[in-house]
Amino acid sequence: MILLKLGQVFGLVGLLTVLLVRISVLILIRRIFCDKQIAPVGRKIANILITLSIVHWIITECLWIFRCTPAGITFNVAKSVYAKCLDAHIMGYVTGGVSLALDIAILALPSYYVPKLQIPRQDRLRIGSVFLIGTFACICGALRFMYISRFVYIDATCKSTHHPRNV
Numbered sequence: 001m002i003l004l005k006l007g008q009v010f011g012l013v014g015l016l017t018v019l020l021v022r023i024s025v026l027i028l029i030r031r032i033f034c035d036k037q038i039a040p041v042g043r044k045i046a047n048i049l050i051t052l053s054i055v056h057w058i059i060t061e062c063l064w065i066f067r068c069t070p071a072g073i074t075f076n077v078a079k080s081v082y083a084k085c086l087d088a089h090i091m092g093y094v095t096g097g098v099s100l101a102l103d104i105a106i107l108a109l110p111s112y113y114v115p116k117l118q119i120p121r122q123d124r125l126r127i128g129s130v131f132l133i134g135t136f137a138c139i140c141g142a143l144r145f146m147y148i149s150r151f152v153y154i155d156a157t158c159k160s161t162h163h164p165r166n167v
Contacts, residue, residue, distance in 0.1 A: 012061060018099075019057040025106060025134070026050050032127075033113035042113060049105055056102060060095045067091065092148040100141040107134045 026046045034042035068085040110131040117124050 008064075012064065015057060015060055015064075019053055022053045022102065022106060023050055026053070026109075029106075029110050029131075033110060033117075039113065042109065045109060049102065049109070053102055056095075056098050063091055063095070089148060093145070096141065096145040096148060100138065100145055103134070103138045103141050107131070107138055 026049055030043055030046040033039060034046055063086070067088075068083040070083070111128070114124055114128045114131065117127070119127075
């Protein structure tokens with residue numbers, strides 16, 4: 001039972017970690033490419049992506065914390081028989097899809113500005129290759145999104161009467 005509660009907490013901390021990584025990458029992109037005079041549009045796009053990432057994190061955290069009714073039942077396995085919960089598959093699809101879209105937008109932002117840098121070609125290739133490592137995050141997000149439908153959720157924190165597997 002304690003492992004289930006720790007798993008819930010670690011999941012929420014993991015979401016915070018992803019948010020902080022996204023924000024740090026966007027601040028780095030904004031600092032390198034999006035000077036106020038040179039690329040004000042890129043700076044605005046980076047700020048919008050930071051705001052969207054924070055809003056996505058808040059909504060995702062609230063969905064996972066308050067997904068069951070009554071709200072505290074998510075962390076109390078003993079009383080989970082009386083809970084009604086949102087479908088974890090649907091939540092996974094929605095949050096995973098938005099997360100994947102944010103990752104692709106973050107990956108696309110520096111790809112527009114790298115070719116325009118006034119530095120030697122070798123340096124542009126090096127900088128571009130560093131930012132292309134973000135492709136790995138997009139691939140992982142796409143794989144996660146693809147395998148959500150194949151994964152059978154065993155949610156021990158709630159037994160939803162509306163969940164198709166529990167009817």
